[in-house]
Amino acid sequence: MNAFVIAFNRTFRIGWRHPLDSLNPMAFFIIVTSLISITFEGGSLATGDGLAIAVLWVVLLLSTMMASGGAYAQDYEDGSLEQVIAQNQSLYVSVHGSVAARWFLCAVPIVALVPLGAWMLNIDTEVWWILFITLIPGSIVFTLFGVLGATLTLGVGRNGVLLALLVLPLYVPVLLLGVGACQRSANQEPFEFALIGILAIAMGAITFLPFAIAALLRVSQEY
Amino acid sequence: MNWFTRIFHKMGSPPFFYRGAKVWVSWLYVIGFVSLIVGTVWGLAFAPADRLQGDSFRIIYLHVPTAHLSQLIYIAIAVAGFVYLVWRMKMADVFIVSAVWLGAWLTAFALFSGIVWGIPTWGTGWVWDARTTSVLVQLFLFLGLIALRTAIPNSQRGALAVAVLAIVGVINIPIIKYSVDWFTTLHQPASIQIGNPVSIDPSMLWPLLVNTIGLYALAAGVILYYMRINVLRRERNSEWVRDIVDSN
Numbered sequence: 001m002n003a004f005v006i007a008f009n010r011t012f013r014i015g016w017r018h019p020l021d022s023l024n025p026m027a028f029f030i031i032v033t034s035l036i037s038i039t040f041e042g043g044s045l046a047t048g049d050g051l052a053i054a055v056l057w058v059v060l061l062l063s064t065m066m067a068s069g070g071a072y073a074q075d076y077e078d079g080s081l082e083q084v085i086a087q088n089q090s091l092y093v094s095v096h097g098s099v100a101a102r103w104f105l106c107a108v109p110i111v112a113l114v115p116l117g118a119w120m121l122n123i124d125t126e127v128w129w130i131l132f133i134t135l136i137p138g139s140i141v142f143t144l145f146g147v148l149g150a151t152l153t154l155g156v157g158r159n160g161v162l163l164a165l166l167v168l169p170l171y172v173p174v175l176l177l178g179v180g181a182c183q184r185s186a187n188q189e190p191f192e193f194a195l196i197g198i199l200a201i202a203m204g205a206i207t208f209l210p211f212a213i214a215a216l217l218r219v220s221q222e223y
Numbered sequence: 224m225n226w227f228t229r230i231f232h233k234m235g236s237p238p239f240f241y242r243g244a245k246v247w248v249s250w251l252y253v254i255g256f257v258s259l260i261v262g263t264v265w266g267l268a269f270a271p272a273d274r275l276q277g278d279s280f281r282i283i284y285l286h287v288p289t290a291h292l293s294q295l296i297y298i299a300i301a302v303a304g305f306v307y308l309v310w311r312m313k314m315a316d317v318f319i320v321s322a323v324w325l326g327a328w329l330t331a332f333a334l335f336s337g338i339v340w341g342i343p344t345w346g347t348g349w350v351w352d353a354r355t356t357s358v359l360v361q362l363f364l365f366l367g368l369i370a371l372r373t374a375i376p377n378s379q380r381g382a383l384a385v386a387v388l389a390i391v392g393v394i395n396i397p398i399i400k401y402s403v404d405w406f407t408t409l410h411q412p413a414s415i416q417i418g419n420p421v422s423i424d425p426s427m428l429w430p431l432l433v434n435t436i437g438l439y440a441l442a443a444g445v446i447l448y449y450m451r452i453n454v455l456r457r458e459r460n461s462e463w464v465r466d467i468v469d470s471n
Contacts, residue, residue: 148391152384156374165370166388169363172356173398204394212387215308219383 003089007097014074015105022105025067029110032059033117040121050183052121056131057138057179059117060110061171064139067106068146069163071098072217076154082221091217095210099147106146107139130185134178134195137202144209145170151216174201235312237454238463244447255441262434270427279343282336284431288438290333290358294396296326296442297361300368301393304386314450316382317457319389320372321449325442327365334358357398364392378457 015021036055075081084094114135118128149167156162181194233239266284273280300319307315337355338348349355368385375381423431458464 152371152388153374155380162370162374165363166367169360169367169395170392172360173394176353176356209391212391216384216387219380222380 003087003091003094004097004100006089007084007094008101011098011101012104015101021070022067022109025063025106026109026113028066029059029063029113029117032062033120037120037122050179050186052118052123053127053131053182053186054179056114056117056121056123057135057175057182060114060135060139061142061175063110064107064142065146065149065164065167065171067110068102068143069150069160069167071102071147071150072154073150076220081217085218085221091214092210095147095213095217096206099144099210099213102147103140103143107143111135111139124186127182127186130182130191134181134198137198138174138178141174141198141202141205142171144205144213148209148213148216151213151220154216154220174198177201235310235314237313237458237461240314241451241454241463241467244451248444248447248451251440251444251447255437255439255444258433258437259441260437262430262432262437266427266430266434270430271424273427276344279340280427282340283427284434286333286336286340287431288435289329289336291435292438292442293326293329293333293358293361296322296329297364297389298393298396300326301389304389307382307386308390313457314454316386317450317453318446319368319382319385321453322446323365323368323372325445325449327362327369329442330358330362330365334362353398357395360395364388364395367392 033056036059072081075084085091087094111132114131115128118125118131123131145167146163148170149163152166153162177194177197181191181198184191184194263284267281270281272278300322303315303318303322306312307319334355337358341350342348368388371388372381372385375384455464455467
């Protein structure tokens with residue numbers, strides 16, 4: 001079995017046995033979305049309003065960040081990370097497997113809740129498909145940056161706020177492009193430029209970020 | 224060994240750097256202060272007023288050099304991060320630690336002077352367009368670097384983490400640079416570009432150049448000054464620092 005499959009299976013199985021790690025961010029997503037809907041008094045948020053799309057994106061971004069922020073923390077503490085690194089296999093590929101599993105565990109359930117959130121925020125159903133198309137690559141980038149932030153702060157106790165400070169600035173380009181694509185589509189304007197931009201960032205992130213994550217994992221064992 | 228690798232290795236040696244940088248600090252301070260005073264007085268008092276913007280354009284003499292320099296410092300930090308990751312050169316980390324605060328302040332000042340300039344000319348201090356937002360993101364990146372460096376007590380590990388974060392964050396720089404050309408924005412495109420004729424009159428351009436040189440020199444002086452302090456602090460247990468302390 002290659003490193004990708006091993007890492008994927010391992011991370012996915014551990015995540016599957018700790019369902020709260022996935023369920024809590026989902027609950028967070030629903031609670032924050034409904035809080036915002038309540039404060040907008042339900043129907044008063046006009047359909048096709050760009051604000052609702054932006055709110056949905058930001059809430060999804062925060063939930064994904066929270067979900068992926070715990071990556072590798074358990075492995076770091078119980079020493080299994082050392083074993084993963086000591087295996088004579090590509091750490092880059094292993095990180096890919098682990099991040100892919102984490103995307104299935106942390107981001108996909110939240111993206112699956114998007115129709116519910118879009119319904120609560122009164123977003124026009126015609127925009128839903130473009131929401132999905134942009135959120136799938138977008139959530140991949142969010143997960144990758146979240147895991148990067150988690151590895152940056154490995155071993156730093158109580159790292160929630162620090163994680164947000166490090167990771168949120170990196171989310172901005174994807175957030176702007178994603179919200180831009182959805183809003184333009186809602187206004188029947190051309191949105192291909194923003195969509196291509198998101199896909200380009202996702203490709204770049206998938207290719208290069210695992211290098212950085214792998215380097216940081218090695219460092220965490222060196223010192 | 225050619226001269227380049229020799230300089231490269233020598234710069235990596237803390238005692239060589241500490242002794243060599245002393246003269247540079249004083250000269251850079253002198254050049255920086257003199258050109259800043261000359262450039263600012265020239266720009267504020269003697270350069271002609273702008274046909275469209277009147278006197279409010281004069282903030283260009285502070286806004287453009289700080290904004291440009293803050294970006295340059297970010298790039299320099301990312302390059303130093305790369306050098307640290309590849310060669311594990313201690314001085315690269317010393318540079319990052321010493322430059323990151325200055326970068327944050329300069330970015331904050333560029334934003335502030337931009338707001339001040341925007342109120343009379345754009346009619347609003349702040350717009351959420353590509354240029355202002357990406358400079359704000361640059362400020363957040365600087366703050367993130369500072370927070371990360373102080374959060375990890377282990378010096379070497381913190382240095383490596385900061386190096387990686389700086390390199391990842393460098394993606395923001397081309398976004399800042401080209402935001403004005405790619406997206407529709409209130410911010411005007413750069414008036415001084417390599418390869419294009421300069422679109423500023425020489426009488427307004429010269430003070431800007433003098434100020435830019437002054438700010439660059441002053442920033443280099445400040446960074447070198449803090450680098451010397453940081454080198455001393457880090458090498459406090461080594462022989463050469465004791466010699467310096469004893470000889471004083």
